[in-house]
Amino acid sequence: MPAGLNINLYAVMPEILVTALALLVLILDFFIRKNKAALGWVSIVGLLCILPVAAYTNEPYPVFGGTVVADSFSAFFNVIFIIAAIFTILISMDYLKKIGVDRGEYYHIILFATVGMMVMGAANDLINVYVGLELMALSFYILVAYRVTSSRSVEGALKYFVLGALSSGILLYGMSFAYGAAGSTNFMEIAGELGKGDNTFLTLGIILMAVGFGFKIAAVPFHLWAPDVYEGAPTPVTALLSVGSKAAAFAAFLRVFTAAFPAFQADWSSMLWLVSAATMIFGAVVAISQKNIVRMLAYSSIAHAGIIMIGLLVFNDTGLSGVAYYLLVYAFMNMGAFTIVALFRNKGKFENIDEYRGLASTRPLLAFLMALFLLSLAGIPPTGGFAAKFFVLSAAIDAKYYWLASIGVVSTAISLFFYAKVIFYMYMRDPEVGAETAPSSGVIYNIVLFCTATGTVLLGVYPAPFIDMAIKAVRPLLM
């Protein structure tokens, strides 16, 4: 580890550019009085320009005194975050007009949440992880409460805030123990201190940090906030929360546990085994009884978090790259499903699954796309969801985690039931007479749906180059 500060602005260029873009949007907000959607377009154009920079920023050496590492891992996750942010902003522009809070700072806060996620992915120091996590979390507290006239939105925001701040406090307490035991907040220095002398504090720190991250990825038993927050938040925010926040928490989780605590792998993997199994089964079983489509998707995202954790437990290049690949696929398929939900959901309409009945006859294309996303979430070939699940579960079998892999398969089989329920309502039932017809999709929605559907199918039928990318992405973690 170089002792010097080694300040290299190029390594943090994506973060700098997104921050600058966020500030630009905030300033433009003063000058653009009427059409706030223009700010959304500014953000999207800016993010599209930053995307190649983020994808190619690759400096495998830690910079800024070892606190930041901009390697292929952070580049891979930065791409996921930026893509998720672009889709979110695209579907937000119309949605904000619909719910009557068309204000400029929304885009600013989304961009800052993205910066927070990017900082988490590139952090190589406990302080950086925490600052990135809080930047993301604080932005999400505001975004969840954005529909201030809706009592559900503010109720969800308050629940998210209290439980989120509590989990941050627990995470922070764990970090303070890890710091106290290792005498450093730097991951490499913590790893170097492992095994010297008494490790009680370090073990305690690891457990508390796992609880903190478990909350952010909504793992059982720290999932209680997820359904309420997902239901209350504006739907595009829910989409970003389920895709971006989860990916960022997994990125930081992976980085902390592989870079700082590799020697404790045996200890934390037995703890995570139980959490992963409980999360998979609980999420899938409870989702069956949900009537509200957003709550159903919330529990399904809990079940997915359990399956992604298998990859973390396997802890070799196939397992960890499985996590990265799964999160990439999840970004496309979940974003797609939430896009359709955001399009339909309006003033209490299209909240429940049975309101989707007969959609195949009134809006055949949208029904087909919804079915595609749901089948991908369920893990049916030839979609990306199948490739991702196959990848993670076969890694588990290779690593002799037979029980965990079996639980994963059982959870997938159960989850097929509730995904199929929506498809059944859309295709097998006739539309209710006199019921409100589903709105048709505009050009912007069509673009998002086309991109997410293409991504979902492409990642399923031609996964090889993307899996290579994921394997390349996790290589720095295993050195």
Place this chain on the structure above:
Amino acid sequence: MALTLTHYLVLSFILFLVGMAGVLLRRNIIIVLMSLELIFNSVNISLAAFSYFLQNLNGTIFVVFNITIAAAEAAIGLAILVAVYRRRQTVNVDELDEMRG
């Protein structure tokens, strides 16, 4: 009697437990927010104590970051609280059950 690291850690642990109990048991949201502050400050004590006894500056820097973040967090928490109060006319956690988790 000289204060040792253990004294500070015990103090921090007690404050952490008090804060935790406050968040989980109290029904008034304002008390819950105060308890959250208590949790953050208990961590600050632990970090500062480690930093002093290890003769390492990282912990002190961490504390400064924490204080800043806790301030931002309190501002957002109170803003959300005001929004909730305007909608519901209550600061009781038990009455916020429109959605069943």
